[in-house]
Amino acid sequence: MSKHIGDVVLDVQNISLRFGGVKALTDISFNVREHEVRAIIGPNGAGKSSMLNCINGVYTPTEGTITFRGQTFDHMDSHQVAAMGIARTFQNLALFKGMSVLDNIMTGRNLRMKSNLFLQALRLGPAEREEIEHREKVERIIDFLEIQAFRKTPVGQLPYGLQKRVDLGRALALEPQVLLLDEPMAGMNVEEKQDMCRFILDVNEEFRTTVVLIEHDMGVVMDISDRVVVLDYGKKIGDGTPDEVRNNEEVIRAYLGTSH
Amino acid sequence: MQTTFPRLLMQHAKQRPSAPAMREKEYGIWQTLSWADLAKMVSHMACGLHQMGLQRGDHLIVVGSNRPRLYAAMLATQALGAIPIPLYQDAVGAECVFPINNADVKFCVVEDQEQVDKLLEIREQCPQLAHIFFDDPRGLRKYDEPGLASIDELMAAGEVFHGLHPDFVAEQIELAHPDDVGAMFFTSGTTGNPKGVVHTHRSLLDRAQAGAEFDRLGPNEEVLAYLPPAWIGQNIFSYAQWLCCGYIVNCPESTATVTIDLKEVGPTYYFAPPRVFEGLLTTVMIRMEDAGAFKRKMFHYFMDIARRVGPAKMDGKSVGLIDSLQYALGNLMVFGPLRNNLGMSRVRVAYTAGEAIGPDLFSFYRSIGVNLKQLYGSTETAVFVCLQPDHEARADTVGVPCPGVEIKVADNGEILVKSPGLLKEYYKNPAATAEVLTAEGWYHTSDAGFIDSHGHLKIIDRVKDVGRIKGGANDGAMFAPKYVENKLKFFPQIKEVVAYGDQREKVCVMVNIDFEAVGNWAERRNLPYAGYTDLAQKPEVYGLIQDCVEKVNADLAEDALLAGSQVSRFLVLHKELDADDGELTRTNKVRRGFIAEKYQPLVDALYGGATEQYIETQVKFEDGRTGSVNATLKISDAKTFAPVGKAA
Numbered sequence: 001m002s003k004h005i006g007d008v009v010l011d012v013q014n015i016s017l018r019f020g021g022v023k024a025l026t027d028i029s030f031n032v033r034e035h036e037v038r039a040i041i042g043p044n045g046a047g048k049s050s051m052l053n054c055i056n057g058v059y060t061p062t063e064g065t066i067t068f069r070g071q072t073f074d075h076m077d078s079h080q081v082a083a084m085g086i087a088r089t090f091q092n093l094a095l096f097k098g099m100s101v102l103d104n105i106m107t108g109r110n111l112r113m114k115s116n117l118f119l120q121a122l123r124l125g126p127a128e129r130e131e132i133e134h135r136e137k138v139e140r141i142i143d144f145l146e147i148q149a150f151r152k153t154p155v156g157q158l159p160y161g162l163q164k165r166v167d168l169g170r171a172l173a174l175e176p177q178v179l180l181l182d183e184p185m186a187g188m189n190v191e192e193k194q195d196m197c198r199f200i201l202d203v204n205e206e207f208r209t210t211v212v213l214i215e216h217d218m219g220v221v222m223d224i225s226d227r228v229v230v231l232d233y234g235k236k237i238g239d240g241t242p243d244e245v246r247n248n249e250e251v252i253r254a255y256l257g258t259s260h
Numbered sequence: 261m262q263t264t265f266p267r268l269l270m271q272h273a274k275q276r277p278s279a280p281a282m283r284e285k286e287y288g289i290w291q292t293l294s295w296a297d298l299a300k301m302v303s304h305m306a307c308g309l310h311q312m313g314l315q316r317g318d319h320l321i322v323v324g325s326n327r328p329r330l331y332a333a334m335l336a337t338q339a340l341g342a343i344p345i346p347l348y349q350d351a352v353g354a355e356c357v358f359p360i361n362n363a364d365v366k367f368c369v370v371e372d373q374e375q376v377d378k379l380l381e382i383r384e385q386c387p388q389l390a391h392i393f394f395d396d397p398r399g400l401r402k403y404d405e406p407g408l409a410s411i412d413e414l415m416a417a418g419e420v421f422h423g424l425h426p427d428f429v430a431e432q433i434e435l436a437h438p439d440d441v442g443a444m445f446f447t448s449g450t451t452g453n454p455k456g457v458v459h460t461h462r463s464l465l466d467r468a469q470a471g472a473e474f475d476r477l478g479p480n481e482e483v484l485a486y487l488p489p490a491w492i493g494q495n496i497f498s499y500a501q502w503l504c505c506g507y508i509v510n511c512p513e514s515t516a517t518v519t520i521d522l523k524e525v526g527p528t529y530y531f532a533p534p535r536v537f538e539g540l541l542t543t544v545m546i547r548m549e550d551a552g553a554f555k556r557k558m559f560h561y562f563m564d565i566a567r568r569v570g571p572a573k574m575d576g577k578s579v580g581l582i583d584s585l586q587y588a589l590g591n592l593m594v595f596g597p598l599r600n601n602l603g604m605s606r607v608r609v610a611y612t613a614g615e616a617i618g619p620d621l622f623s624f625y626r627s628i629g630v631n632l633k634q635l636y637g638s639t640e641t642a643v644f645v646c647l648q649p650d651h652e653a654r655a656d657t658v659g660v661p662c663p664g665v666e667i668k669v670a671d672n673g674e675i676l677v678k679s680p681g682l683l684k685e686y687y688k689n690p691a692a693t694a695e696v697l698t699a700e701g702w703y704h705t706s707d708a709g710f711i712d713s714h715g716h717l718k719i720i721d722r723v724k725d726v727g728r729i730k731g732g733a734n735d736g737a738m739f740a741p742k743y744v745e746n747k748l749k750f751f752p753q754i755k756e757v758v759a760y761g762d763q764r765e766k767v768c769v770m771v772n773i774d775f776e777a778v779g780n781w782a783e784r785r786n787l788p789y790a791g792y793t794d795l796a797q798k799p800e801v802y803g804l805i806q807d808c809v810e811k812v813n814a815d816l817a818e819d820a821l822l823a824g825s826q827v828s829r830f831l832v833l834h835k836e837l838d839a840d841d842g843e844l845t846r847t848n849k850v851r852r853g854f855i856a857e858k859y860q861p862l863v864d865a866l867y868g869g870a871t872e873q874y875i876e877t878q879v880k881f882e883d884g885r886t887g888s889v890n891a892t893l894k895i896s897d898a899k900t901f902a903p904v905g906k907a908a
Contacts, residue, residue: 135288139287143287146514148285148513149513202399
C-alpha cells in the first residue's frame with residue numbers, strides 16, 4: 001500500500017533573498033525527496049511564494065544554492081528549470097483567457113515540440129505529425145482532469161475552480177518530474193478543494209510526479225502531504241511530517257499566537 | 261424470436277465483421293469497435309469469467325455508465341448462460357445489498373473506482389461476493405483486495421484459455437435456449453424491497469424486434485447511449501434493439517459532454533424523458549432571449565409559423581402552398597439550424613415516455629420537424645406495449661397497441677396487457693408475481709386508462725388514485741385526480757395543483773401559482789404586489805387561473821369518460837406547497853390526503869359554497885424555525901361544459 005519515497009531530488013541550501021532592506025527569506029534549507037508530496041506552509045507574507053520563485057528561477061537568491069538531481073546552481077534560469085522537468089502553476093492564474101482549454105494546455109507542450117516556427121505555421125508534414133502526437137498527450141491530460149466538456153471553451157468563460165484545473169493541466173503537459181503548485185486550492189469551495197486534492201494525489205501516484213505545494217488551508221495540507229516545511233517571516237520554523245509539525249510549539253505560536 | 265443475445269452478436273460478427281457496432285469518444289476522438297472486435301472481446305471475457313467460475317444460471321452484476329466493455333460484459337455473461345443484472349450507477353452502496361444478496365451474486369463488473377469503493381463498502385454484508393472486475397483502473401493501483409482485478413486481466417486470462425479451447429464459447433452459446441432467462445432488472449418499489457424482474461431472451465428480443473419493425477429501424481441507425489443502463493428503456497434501445505437491428509450505439513465521453521456528443525453523433529433514433537426535452541427547450545429559449553434583436557424577431561416570427569403549420573405537416577396533412585413556402589423558408593433560416601444545435605438534425609424517430617408531457621412542449625419539437633412520439637410500457641412489459649405511429653402522435657395519448665400486444669380494460673379501469681414481452685416472474689417472489697400476472701397471462705399495469713375513439717390508449721392515473729363522483733349531476737362518473745392536476749400544471753402559470761372529488765358531488769381544486777411566471781406576468785401588466793400571498797389573491801390572477809381551469813374543463817368535456825372530472829370550484833393557495841411542511845413528497849408529488857387534513861377549512865369552504873375563507877397555516881422555514889401565514893382566500897366558481905359526447 002505505501003508508496004516508495006526515493007532519494008533527495010531537490011535540495012535547497014541556506015537560501016536567503018533580500019529586496020533592498022527587506023529580508024524575504026533568511027537562510028532556508030530543506031530538501032524534497034523523489035515521489036513525495038512536500039508542502040510549504042506559513043502565514044501571509046511568510047515567504048512561501050518567494051521560495052517557490054527561487055526554485056523556479058523567477059527570483060535569484062541573494063545567497064545559497066539549489067541542487068537538482070546532483071547539479072548545483074547558485075541561481076536557476078526559468079527556461080532551464082522547465083527543460084529540466086520542473087513545472088509550476090500560479091496563485092493568480094496566468095492562463096490565456098481568450099484561448100480554448102485545449103490550446104492553453106497545448107502551450108505547455110511547447111518545450112517538447114521540435115519543428116520550427118516556419119514548419120508549424122505552414123502545417124508541413126513533420127509539424128503536423130508532431131502536432132497530432134502532442135494533441136494525444138494533451139487529450140490524455142484532459143481526460144485525466146475530467147474537463148472533456150470544456151475542451152473548446154475559452155478559458156475566460158470557465159468558473160475559477162475549473163481555470164485552476166486548466167492551469168494544472170498546462171503544467172502537466174510538460175510531463176514534469178517535479179510539480180510546483182502555488183496555492184492550488186485558494187479561493188475554492190469545499191467540493192472543488194476535494195476534487196483538486198484528488199487530482200494532486202492522482203498525479204503523485206499515477207505519474208509518480210514529485211509535488212511541492214504551497215497552501216493556506218491547514219486541513220488540506222495535513223491530509224495530503226508527506227512532509228511539511230513551515231515558514232514565518234522568511235525563516236524556517238518547522239520541518240517534518242504533518243504530525244510533527246502540528247505539535248511543534250513554534251508553529252502553534254506562529255499560527256495561533258500564544259498568551260505571554 | 262428463435263435466438264438469443266449472444267447468437268445475434270455472433271451472427272453480426274460473421275455477416276458484417278468490419279461494420280461498426282459501437283463507438284466511444286475517448287481522448288477527443290470517436291473510437292470505433294467493429295462487430296468482429298466486439299465478438300472477440302466478448303469471447304475473451306466469457307472465457308475469463310468461465311475460468312473464474314461463473315456458472316450457467318449464476319447472476320452477475322454490472323454497474324456503471326454506458327461503456328462498451330460493460331455492454332460486452334453483459335454479452336459475455338449471457339454467452340455462458342449466466343444472467344446479467346444491471347444496477348443503477350448512482351445508487352448508494354446500501355441499495356445494492358438487497359439485489360446482490362437476493363440473486364446470490366458472486367461476480368460484479370463495474371466501471372471505476374467509485375463503483376469499486378461502493379461494493380467494497382458493502383462487502384461484509386455480501387460475503388458471497390467473490391469477484392469484482394473494473395473497467396477503468398484509475399486510482400485503483402494501490403488497492404489490494406481479494407478478488408479485485410481489472411477487466412484487462414480478466415480478458416488476458418480469457419485470451420489464453422480461448423487459444424487453447426477455440427470452440428468453447430461457441431458451444432456455450434449453442435447450449436442456450438431462447439426461453440432461458442436473459443436478464444434481470446430491479447425495479448425500485450415505492451415500498452419495501454425492490455423486485456427483480458426476470459426476462460427471457462425471447463421476451464426482450466421479441467419486443468425489441470416488434471419496436472424495430474414498427475419504426476422500420478435498420479442497421480444504419482445511430483443511437484446515443486446516455487441514460488442509465490440499469491433502466492430497461494436504455495437496455496432495450498442500446499442493447500436489445502442494437503443486437504436485433506445491428507445499428508451503431510455511441511457512448512458519450514462523460515456525463516458532462518452528452519449535449520456536445522449528441523451534436524457530434526447526430527442520432528437517428530433518440531429517446532429522452534420529458535424533463536430532458538424540457539431542459540433543452542429552456543436552454544434554447546434563454547439563448548434566444550439573449551440573442552440580438554434581429555435574430556430574436558426572426559426566431560419568434562418563424563416559430564409562429566412553425567406552431568401553426570408544423571404539427572399538421574408532421575401528421576402528413578397538406579397545408580397549402582403559402583404555408584408550405586413559409587415553413588420551408590423557416591426551415592432554412594431557423595428550424596434547420598435549431599435542430600442541428602439540438603443534435604436532432606438526423607432524428608428520424610424520437611420517443612418520450614415515463615411521465616406526462618405538456619402539449620406545448622410536445623408540439624414544439626414536432627413543429628420544428630422532430631418526429632417526437634410517445635410510447636407506453638414498463639420494466640415488466642419489456643417496454644413496448646403501445647407506440648404512436650408516425651403522423652398520429654398526440655400529447656395526450658400513448659399510441660396504439662404494438663404488434664403482438666393485447667389490451668383489455670378491467671372493470672375498475674385498470675389496463676391489462678397480454679404480450680410476448682411480459683416478465684417471466686419476480687425473482688423469488690411468487691406472491692408479488694401472482695398479484696400482477698393472472699393465470700390467463702394478463703399483466704396488471706396498475707395504470708387506469710381507456711382506448712379512445714381513434715384506437716389510442718390514454719393513460720389517466722394510477723388505479724389506486726382513481727375515484728368516483730358521488731351524487732350531483734355527474735353521479736358515478738370517473739374522477740382521475742392526477743390527470744386533472746397534470747392538465748392544469750401544463751400551464752406555465754400553475755406550479756402545483758391538488759384536486760378533490762372522490763366520493764363527493766363535484767371536483768374542486770387548490771392551485772399554487774408559479775411565482776416567477778405569474779410575477780413576471782403581473783409586472784408586464786403594471787400590477788403591483790407585495791409578495792407571494794398578495795399576488796396569489798389578486799382578482800386579476802384569479803381571472804388568469806380561471807381561464808386555465810375553464811380551458812381544461814372544455815378539454816375534459818370532449819371525453820365522455822372524463823367529462824365528470826371537470827373542475828367546478830377552485831381557490832389559489834396563499835403559500836407554496838412544500839416538502840418541508842409535509843405537503844409534497846421528497847420527489848415533489850402532492851400528498852392529497854395530508855393536504856386535505858391540513859387545510860380542512862378550505863376544503864369545507866370549497867364544497868360548502870362560501871366565497872371566501874380565513875386560514876392560518878404553520879410554516880417551517882429552511883433553518884428549522886416555524887412561523888405562520890394567514891390570509892383570507894377567495895373561492896371562485898369555474899364554468900363547466902356539457903360533455904361533447906352526450907350533446908351529440
